[in-house]
Amino acid sequence: MAKQLTSRKENYSQWYNDLVVKADLAENSAVRGSMVIKPYGYAIWEKMQSVLDTMFKETGHQNAYFPLFIPKSFFSKEASHVEGFAKECAVVTHYRLKNDKDGNIVVDEDAKLEEELIVRPTSETIIWDTYRKWIQSYRDLPVLVNQWANVVRWEMRTRLFLRTAEFLWQEGHTAHSTEAEALEEAEKMVGVYADFAEQFMGVPVLQGIKSPNERFAGAIETYCIEALMQDGKALQAGTSHFLGQNFAKAFDVKYVTRENKQEYVWATSWGVSTRLIGALIMAHSDDNGLVLPPKIAPIQVVIVPIFKGKEQLELISEKVDGIVKELKARNISVKFDDRDTHKPGFKFAEWELKGVPVRLAIGPRDIENGTVEVARRDTLEKESLQITNIGEKIDNLLVQIQDNIFQKALSYREDNTYNVDTWDEFKSRVEKGGFVRAHWDGTSETEKLIKDKTKATIRVIPIDEPLEEGKCIFTGNSSKQRVVFAKSY
């Protein structure tokens, strides 16, 4: 079995690609830039979906579904929105194929659509066209809707999970009667994302707003969570947009106030995608494979029997049955790997590659002593534990692992966050990776120049942070606050 990974040190992006493929998460498909998400990878997405979906429902949202296809004319209604997405839209122009005289399948030119359809890169336009019909009065507000969907963005260069031509995500779209309420919603949802990233994925994130250059096409303000990967590059893990009345005006969505006045509706939208799986991988995993936090791991505990012959396996299986019941009673997902086609060593390596947080091994010696060997994925430590009360012990261990994974990522981020005050230092620091906190004069021009010279962009402008007088790292103009620069994915 040649499942050796490239090491992170040797080639970080090769390591990432190897890992995604070898851990059976996803693979490239016949269509350039589009991936097949394999069952194990999809199981991780399902865990994420289920937690997020619950969080959305708890904050008052409902799921709905809007169409994949968007009439081209909808797109032109919001100027900056078109500008942002026009270059990466897939377009449907025909609706029929036929056989030509050589028997080849060709597009039937007679079946041209009257109006071309855009495959959604995001759904603001079709949703706001719909909301016009839904919203008449202040009594219809707020509208708090989310959808789980696929979207298509025809990217030049793609990478499994991090950037694919088609990806899965959720997009929340809300409509409010006041600016304050919409702002509150946008902030609330970025907070939900931050909680999810930190408490479930174990990925610490910076929360804040985007600079105008990085803002969503059509938004007044973009809130985001930003995580730091092990190679020192930043990854935008989730965004929440305050859209003001831009879409309401573009799609003429007005409501009547209590005072019987016509007003435009205030909007937000927010989303996270399968890119989170990329974040999860790059935040925690090591040269042995994936490291999954227990709260997101499809399998939390794997049990590997060590046996010679059928009788021994049966004996061990009996013991394992008890353990499985005990773990399941505590809602721990457990897999008993009783394949007789592979040796224990092979299984150890394979489950490590797949990031299962806890592995139990039971052999004849354990049966004799009433013990089980417990190995944790995050630290690779092994110890022998008495089987008595094993459910509770594992439960506690999973909590510890979840916490340890987060703490480790947090201290990595702290060790790789720098305050920098001179341009020379800025250049060399950015080159080495990490979050670089520096003063910026607040202009787009300066941000662009910095990007051209260093490839670093402003990842996030922190909110809820004390202001600090300073001088822009590039122009020397005055600045009231440090912003976070980094090279990013």
Place this chain on the structure above:
RNA sequence: CGGGGUAUGGCCCAGUCCGGUUAAGGCGCCUGCUUUGGGAGCAGGAGACCGCAAGUUCGAAUCUUGCUACCCCGACCA
């Protein structure tokens, strides 16, 4: 869209410069026996219109021309 590269069993690849008849090897797969506390060993076996199309030649994976696909680097991006 610019620049560079690659295309050979499921995967990784040798062979291509200098054409020669069973296209080599490793991984994986199948069968059997022995193994099983950190990626097993031995024996046997299956599996390839050498990216596609023309051409040169007695003979093409190898030479020529055209095409296609994919990868890497840049511009663009959740």
